[in-house]
Structures are given as C-alpha cells and as structure tokens.
Amino acid sequence: MLRTAISFVVPMLLAGLFWAGAAWAFEESSLSVETSTGSHQFTIEIARTPQEQGLGLMHRRELAPDFAMLFPFAQAREASFWMRDTYVSLDMVFIAEDGVVHRIERGTEPLSLRSVHSRGPVIAVLEFVAGTADRIGLEPGDTVIHPDLQRQ
Template identity: 45%
Template sequence: MSGVLRLAFSTAFFGLALAGCAGGGDSGGSQAGEGPTEALAIVTDTGRHTFQVEIADDEAERQRGLMYRPPLADDRGMLFQFPEAEEQSFWMHNTPSSLDILYIAPDGRIISIARNATPNSDTPIPSNGAANGVLELRGGRAAEISADPGDQVVHSFFGND
C-alpha cells in the first residue's frame, strides 16, 4: 500500500477539513477551486494533446486532490508529483465525478491507466508498477485521445519538455 493510500486512510478528517478550505475563490484557473496551472502534453498515436494541469507536489495537495470538485473540463487535469518512483495507489474518496487515472514512470512513459474510476469509491486503484507521477483527467478523456500504456507524457517534472 502506498504512502498516499496509508495517509488517506489515516488522515481522512484532515482531508475533509482541507477540502472545506479549498472551495474558495479562483486562484488563476478557470474552474471553481482550481489553482494555478501548467502546460502538459500527452503524445499518442493520434497526436499531441495539450492540457492545463494543477500540480499536487506536497502531502496536503496530494491528499486533497480533486475531492469535492466539479467535473474537469476536457483540457484540464491534475498532476500528482512524488519524490520517489514506487507502487502508487489512488482512490476516489469524496470525488464526485469519474476520472481517468494515468500512472507515469520517471521518464514520462505511461505505466497504466485506470479508466472511468468510480466516483466516491474507497476501493484502492493500484499503478501496477513504479510511478512518480499520476495524472488525473476527466473520465473517458484518455480513450478520446487514444492514450495507452507506453505513450509519453511531456512535462518539466519528467525532464522531457
């Protein structure tokens, strides 16, 4: 079980408290509760697909994720950054809309994709390999752009931008 999942189970009340604070004003993004964004691309057989992503690079941000948020727009996402590549496991606790969860290796290669994750589910969704990046997109979006394991995610975090 990854540190994120252990942390999620042990700090559920902390996450709820933070989520209550997260629904405030717009911090530069175009969706309610969204913070500043950065460009990220996914290169698939159908071309280069560009997204604006929020960055979750500390424990509080990773814990909160997209809880209590409205569905993502087609060109939006959240990139979770971890200091070490290891087996990751996410869940959909208090996340009201379906997401695609892309687990990403340190070189930017997609390891696995959990498609259309069930909203509000506490079932762990494993990466099935060592990942240091996890990208959440609107449920169904990965299929729309033909994203598959082995495709490349381009962003400065992976050193390939």
C-alpha cells in the same frame, strides 16, 4: 456552559474547514500527452505536497475536457489512489520514468473507497475526466511531457 461552548466551537471549526477547502490554490501549468493520434495539450493543476495530494480533485462537480491534475513524486514508488469525495469519474494515468505511461485506470467510480494501484513504481499520476484516455488514444508506452517528469 459546556453545551454553549460546543455550540460555538463546532460551527467555527466547520466554517474554518469549509474556508480552507474553498481557498485551496494549486500551482497551474500545462503539459502535453503524445499518443499515436498526435500531441494533446492540457491545462493542469499540480498537487505537490502531501496535503495537496490528499485533497486532489475531491469535491469538484465537473472538469473541463482539456483539464488535468498532476501528482508528481520525489522518487519512483508504488502509488495507490481512491475516489473518496470525488464526484467526477476519472481516468488515472500512472507515469513511469521519463514520462512513459505505465498503466491507465479508465472510468474510476465516483465516491468509491476502492484503492487503485499503479502496479509498479511510478514518478507521477495524471488524472482527467473519464473518457479522455480513449478520446486521445492513450495507451501504455505513450509519453506525457512536463518538466516534473524528466529525471536526470
């Protein structure tokens, strides 16, 4: 009897987890990144809740060159991210008050459990496909423009 219950319940739980992940819908928006090479526009998804931030870009197999994900925080804080279940190498942009780029971690290792730290308080993290920061000439001190990054 127990074996029958387990063989029924486990597949149902796995199906529920798959469906929940597949049905996840992030808020969409756009933002611009201002560098010495000009203004660069990105279509973004916003990970606002702890659940959304925990999922992030996990399980994605490819990203468009003009796509990014923004992780805004309610208050400036030290941030730490990893690449668990993330198949695409990313550039992680740690953003301080008023959208100023604090630090960039270029070319993160897919599927790595190594923590990547902001090394100071930030109000958001922006992730896009690895190589994007170099392609647009992004450096610390540049500006990311989005309503979630403008603090009163």
